[in-house]
Amino acid sequence: MELIIQGIIKAFELIISFDPEVMGITWLSLKISGTATFISLFIGISIGTIVALTNFSGKRLVISIINTGMGLPPVVVGLFVTILIWRSGPLGFLEILYTPYAMIIAQAIIATPIVMGISLASIQNLPPNLRLQILSLGASRIQMVWVLIKESKLPLLAAVMAGFGGVISEVGASIMVGGNIKGYSRVLTTATVMETGKGNFDIAIALGIILLILAFLVNLLLTQVQQRQHPR
Amino acid sequence: MKILRSSKWTITLMIVAALVVLGATNVFAAPKQKNIILATTTSTQDTGLLDVLIPIFEKETGYFVKTIAVGSGQAMAMGQKGEADVMLVHSPDAEKKFIAEGYGINRRLVMHNDFIIVGPSTDPAKIKTAKSSAEAMKLIAGANALFASRGDNSGTHAKEKTLWKKAEINPIGQKWYQETGLGMGQTLNVAAEKKCYTLADRGTYLAMKKNLKLDILSQGDAALLNIYHVIEVNSAKWPKANTEGAKAFADFMVSQKTQNIIKTFGVDKFGSPLFFPDAGKKVEDLGK
Numbered sequence: 001m002e003l004i005i006q007g008i009i010k011a012f013e014l015i016i017s018f019d020p021e022v023m024g025i026t027w028l029s030l031k032i033s034g035t036a037t038f039i040s041l042f043i044g045i046s047i048g049t050i051v052a053l054t055n056f057s058g059k060r061l062v063i064s065i066i067n068t069g070m071g072l073p074p075v076v077v078g079l080f081v082t083i084l085i086w087r088s089g090p091l092g093f094l095e096i097l098y099t100p101y102a103m104i105i106a107q108a109i110i111a112t113p114i115v116m117g118i119s120l121a122s123i124q125n126l127p128p129n130l131r132l133q134i135l136s137l138g139a140s141r142i143q144m145v146w147v148l149i150k151e152s153k154l155p156l157l158a159a160v161m162a163g164f165g166g167v168i169s170e171v172g173a174s175i176m177v178g179g180n181i182k183g184y185s186r187v188l189t190t191a192t193v194m195e196t197g198k199g200n201f202d203i204a205i206a207l208g209i210i211l212l213i214l215a216f217l218v219n220l221l222l223t224q225v226q227q228r229q230h231p232r
Numbered sequence: 233m234k235i236l237r238s239s240k241w242t243i244t245l246m247i248v249a250a251l252v253v254l255g256a257t258n259v260f261a262a263p264k265q266k267n268i269i270l271a272t273t274t275s276t277q278d279t280g281l282l283d284v285l286i287p288i289f290e291k292e293t294g295y296f297v298k299t300i301a302v303g304s305g306q307a308m309a310m311g312q313k314g315e316a317d318v319m320l321v322h323s324p325d326a327e328k329k330f331i332a333e334g335y336g337i338n339r340r341l342v343m344h345n346d347f348i349i350v351g352p353s354t355d356p357a358k359i360k361t362a363k364s365s366a367e368a369m370k371l372i373a374g375a376n377a378l379f380a381s382r383g384d385n386s387g388t389h390a391k392e393k394t395l396w397k398k399a400e401i402n403p404i405g406q407k408w409y410q411e412t413g414l415g416m417g418q419t420l421n422v423a424a425e426k427k428c429y430t431l432a433d434r435g436t437y438l439a440m441k442k443n444l445k446l447d448i449l450s451q452g453d454a455a456l457l458n459i460y461h462v463i464e465v466n467s468a469k470w471p472k473a474n475t476e477g478a479k480a481f482a483d484f485m486v487s488q489k490t491q492n493i494i495k496t497f498g499v500d501k502f503g504s505p506l507f508f509p510d511a512g513k514k515v516e517d518l519g520k
Contacts, residue, residue: 087315179298199421
């Protein structure tokens with residue numbers, strides 16, 4: 001118990017004093033996971049919408065695969081990304097192993113199925129006649145899709161939160177492809193693992209608290225957007 | 233028209249996201265050609281030694297060192313695949329094999345400390361009375377006392393296996409033998425929590441002692457020497473390796489200046505040094 005209190009005190013010390021290393025780590029976490037989530041939004045929402053709006057044989061199989069992907073284990077993603085991008089791997093020429101770029105790639109792979117699965121379900125959940133209604137009002141197909149996406153704003157923002165939450169808290173893939181390099185690819189989760197290993201539990205707890213605060217602030221912002229009352 | 237209003241928020245959100253992406257791209261522009269991948273053991277990171285040495289090296293040479301702290305076994309596996317440029321490891325038998333197979337060159341002695349057998353202060357297996365480390369291991373096995381093994385092919389794990397061999401005991405599969413598969417720091421935590429014995433390097437133990445309820449119960453045996461070498465990856469085998477950087481780092485590790493830093497590292501914090509510099513010495517002369 002004493003340790004937890006120490007950790008909480010340490011967290012506030014680190015935040016109030018603007019400890020440059022911790023601030024750097026926090027900012028890097030936000031950048032990497034933010035970028036990864038952003039990438040996953042494009043891929044996830046577009047493919048999710050396409051799958052939701054088209055009919056083809058094997059659609060159920062595809063949806064099952066996407067839904068399975070929502071539970072993709074980060075370490076497995078980390079392992080495959082590592083094997084692909086290390087020097088002797090097929091993408092070795094990129095020389096991005098142990099860089100933040102590799103972390104973004106891995107995290108985007110983790111977040112994409114989450115965003116895709118939720119957006120697919122939310123678009124499918126719209127009343128089927130809505131599409132016909134929009135088209136009959138003279139909208140083009142692209143306009144129709146755009147309206148549908150906006151119509152499912154609430155669940156789509158939930159998808160953003162789920163995707164971001166999934167990657168900001170992820171450690172297995174980040175430590176594998178990022179390497180936890182000080183001042184370069186060390187993020188909140190990997191630093192927490194390392195400080196725990198060093199036995200610096202107070203700092204580890206403090207980093208954990210900072211991670212929670214960061215996740216809370218991001219979600220608060222997104223929830224503001226999501227829950228904004230619009231006149232019906 | 234709620235659609236129009238909500239689009240304002242969509243746009244705001246997209247701008248925020250775009251700013252994050254923009255911010256992301258410019259800061260990642262770390263030096264590209266001058267990267268060195270250093271594969272090393274967890275002990276050099278967990279003690280904080282590399283946090284002191286690497287910035288000095290980077291400042292002097294302009295190289296950017298990517299330190300990947302793993303077990304010695306994994307570090308050498310990385311070197312074997314050409315995924316690392318230089319290694320700082322402490323698993324002598326595996327290192328010799330590594331050199332013999334042509335994966336590495338220029339193996340040079342850097343420093344040593346020693347391994348210790350730690351355990352709960354109650355010492356249920358009475359290993360304090362043991363005259364050698366092998367005897368201590370025998371006592372642990374004889375008493376069926378819990379033993380936490382790294383189980384990760386690290387240098388410490390390799391040392392532990394040689395000690396079991398000396399004691400003529402095969403602990404694999406025994407109920408009291410628990411493999412953590414974790415780094416040294418975490419294994420010490422497990423040992424402290426579950427009241428296990430474990431083999432640890434003195435450096436990591438001293439660095440973590442404040443949080444551990446573990447005592448040193450067996451030490452001082454010549455078999456417990458923990459020797460660190462620096463090895464450069466053989467560029468003949470892996471042309472992509474950063475040979476120059478690897479050599480620069482290896483030279484730095486054995487330079488007089490670095491050796492002096494190693495000599496005093498930890499004295500202010502722990503009252504005794506964590507490592508003893510050995511550059512230029514012979515392995516046979518260590519610990520005398």
